[in-house]
Amino acid sequence: MQLEKVVAYHKALADATRVRMLILLADGELNGMTLAERLSLTPATITHHATKLREAGLIQERRDKNTIYFSLNNYLLHAGAGAAEELISRRHSHSDKGGQEMDEEGQKLQALEQEAAKEKFRASVLRSFIDKEGRLKSIPAQFKKKLVVLEHLAQKLEPGRAYPEKEINEFIVQFHPDFATLRREFIMQQFMFRQKEVYELNPVEMWPRWTQLS
Amino acid sequence: MQLEKVVAYHKALADATRVRMLILLADGELNGMTLAERLSLTPATITHHATKLREAGLIQERRDKNTIYFSLNNYLLHAGAGAAEELISRRHSHSDKGGQEMDEEGQKLQALEQEAAKEKFRASVLRSFIDKEGRLKSIPAQFKKKLVVLEHLAQKLEPGRAYPEKEINEFIVQFHPDFATLRREFIMQQFMFRQKEVYELNPVEMWPRWTQLS
DNA sequence: CAACTCCTTAGCCATTTATCTAATTAGATA
DNA sequence: TATCTAATTAGATAAATGGCTAAGGAGTTG
Numbered sequence: 001m002q003l004e005k006v007v008a009y010h011k012a013l014a015d016a017t018r019v020r021m022l023i024l025l026a027d028g029e030l031n032g033m034t035l036a037e038r039l040s041l042t043p044a045t046i047t048h049h050a051t052k053l054r055e056a057g058l059i060q061e062r063r064d065k066n067t068i069y070f071s072l073n074n075y076l077l078h079a080g081a082g083a084a085e086e087l088i089s090r091r092h093s094h095s096d097k098g099g100q101e102m103d104e105e106g107q108k109l110q111a112l113e114q115e116a117a118k119e120k121f122r123a124s125v126l127r128s129f130i131d132k133e134g135r136l137k138s139i140p141a142q143f144k145k146k147l148v149v150l151e152h153l154a155q156k157l158e159p160g161r162a163y164p165e166k167e168i169n170e171f172i173v174q175f176h177p178d179f180a181t182l183r184r185e186f187i188m189q190q191f192m193f194r195q196k197e198v199y200e201l202n203p204v205e206m207w208p209r210w211t212q213l214s
Numbered sequence: 215m216q217l218e219k220v221v222a223y224h225k226a227l228a229d230a231t232r233v234r235m236l237i238l239l240a241d242g243e244l245n246g247m248t249l250a251e252r253l254s255l256t257p258a259t260i261t262h263h264a265t266k267l268r269e270a271g272l273i274q275e276r277r278d279k280n281t282i283y284f285s286l287n288n289y290l291l292h293a294g295a296g297a298a299e300e301l302i303s304r305r306h307s308h309s310d311k312g313g314q315e316m317d318e319e320g321q322k323l324q325a326l327e328q329e330a331a332k333e334k335f336r337a338s339v340l341r342s343f344i345d346k347e348g349r350l351k352s353i354p355a356q357f358k359k360k361l362v363v364l365e366h367l368a369q370k371l372e373p374g375r376a377y378p379e380k381e382i383n384e385f386i387v388q389f390h391p392d393f394a395t396l397r398r399e400f401i402m403q404q405f406m407f408r409q410k411e412v413y414e415l416n417p418v419e420m421w422p423r424w425t426q427l428s
Numbered sequence: 429c430a431a432c433t434c435c436t437t438a439g440c441c442a443t444t445t446a447t448c449t450a451a452t453t454a455g456a457t458a
Numbered sequence: 459t460a461t462c463t464a465a466t467t468a469g470a471t472a473a474a475t476g477g478c479t480a481a482g483g484a485g486t487t488g
């Protein structure tokens with residue numbers, strides 16, 4: 001029952017304090033004490049909320065000496081690579097004409113949630129199509145899901161390296177027997193290009209962005 | 215502080231019972247008693263949750279004699295007009311090979327949330343750019359927001375009716391003084407077409423779909 | 429190892445909330 | 459009008475949750 005996970009995710013965002021934390025983190029990582037100050041809460045309370053955000057996969061943390069820095073989950077920030085990223089990430093210009101467009105905060109939230117939704121879709125598709133051994137259970141029929149899976153596999157290839165057809169086939173067979181179809185898909189969907197008999201990964205910028213489909 | 219609204223929205227989805235209700239409703243409208251039975255809860259409890267879902271704008275209701283039918287918010291269903299709609303709406307084929315693709319439930323949720331996210335974006339943009347009198351405060355610079363606003367205005371025009379340039383100008387001026395720019399945008403963004411000096415609304419299918427932009 | 433810093437855990441309290449039962453309202457129908 | 463049906467409201471209760479304080483790590487630095 002992955003209903004649980006959905007509910008858990010929304011529970012994580014169903015508290016003003018936690019959302020405020022995310023908004024603060026959208027400007028860059030912060031340590032616990034700072035968060036506590038900014039929100040006028042005790043460090044204990046921050047820990048409490050950080051735990052929930054972490055469980056929902058929304059934040060990450062790293063330790064530097066005694067200090068623990070919290071930040072938004074990397075995937076949420078980099079997965080989209082879309083316009084949303086601009087909104088969320090690192091902007092320090094808090095000076096505007098203070099008029100209408102004042103709800104920058106809302107925009108960030110917007111973006112945050114869009115990213116989270118995408119990531120959840122991605123996770124859900126991979127859960128459905130990839131088994132524990134990492135093998136592809138089947139090739140998704142739905143276009144968007146297919147892209148998710150292809151992207152997933154493409155990420156395992158070395159950028160810049162030239163793969164002879166034989167190697168590509170071997171690579172694919174690790175995950176699915178139908179190497180011919182998948183190899184063709186890699187080309188058709190622009191994950192790779194082919195020169196003579198040699199395959200090479202396209203730069204990530206050329207990969208299709210399933211996040212932009214309905 | 216529209217943080218409140220965001221939190222309220224997530225609170226609405228932060229309960230398993232409510233999410234189950236939405237899943238049930240995704241197959242079509244249901245009345246309170248039926249929901250109560252299906253979920254093994256009392257009618258009172260259904261009312262309780264329905265109230266929250268309604269406040270979050272996720273469901274609608276209509277009355278027929280003594281019975282009140284709940285359904286997913288129309289906008290959520292029709293706004294997208296995208297693939298998401300397929301997923302959500304009315305599917306009665308619950309027979310599959312029961313294997314991997316078993317989490318249809320998850321897919322619906324997925325879709326639901328995507329739609330809700332879009333609608334929230336739309337609402338947020340309109341809140342920013344439309345004043346209480348319904349006038350346009352300014353023309354959004356961001357493309358996606360601009361589309362939202364144009365769509366909003368275009369909806370107020372009569373489909374199939376031919377508007378002489380003079381009338382279009384008058385129409386637009388009701389909302390914003392810069393009728394020239396907006397009129398041009400309507401054409402450029404394919405909301406309308408022009409024959410000679412006469413403007414007419416394009417069929418909705420031709421309108422741009424901002425929901426598909428990152 | 430002693431002292432310091434930052435974070436987490438444990439335990440407590442107040443508030444919110446999911447659910448129920450029982451009483452009430454809204455509307456249809458006889 | 460009396461009665462029936464479906465939904466809502468009121469009130470109670472138990473559970474979950476946000477916040478605090480105080481004590482306990484974990485890791486650094488003298």
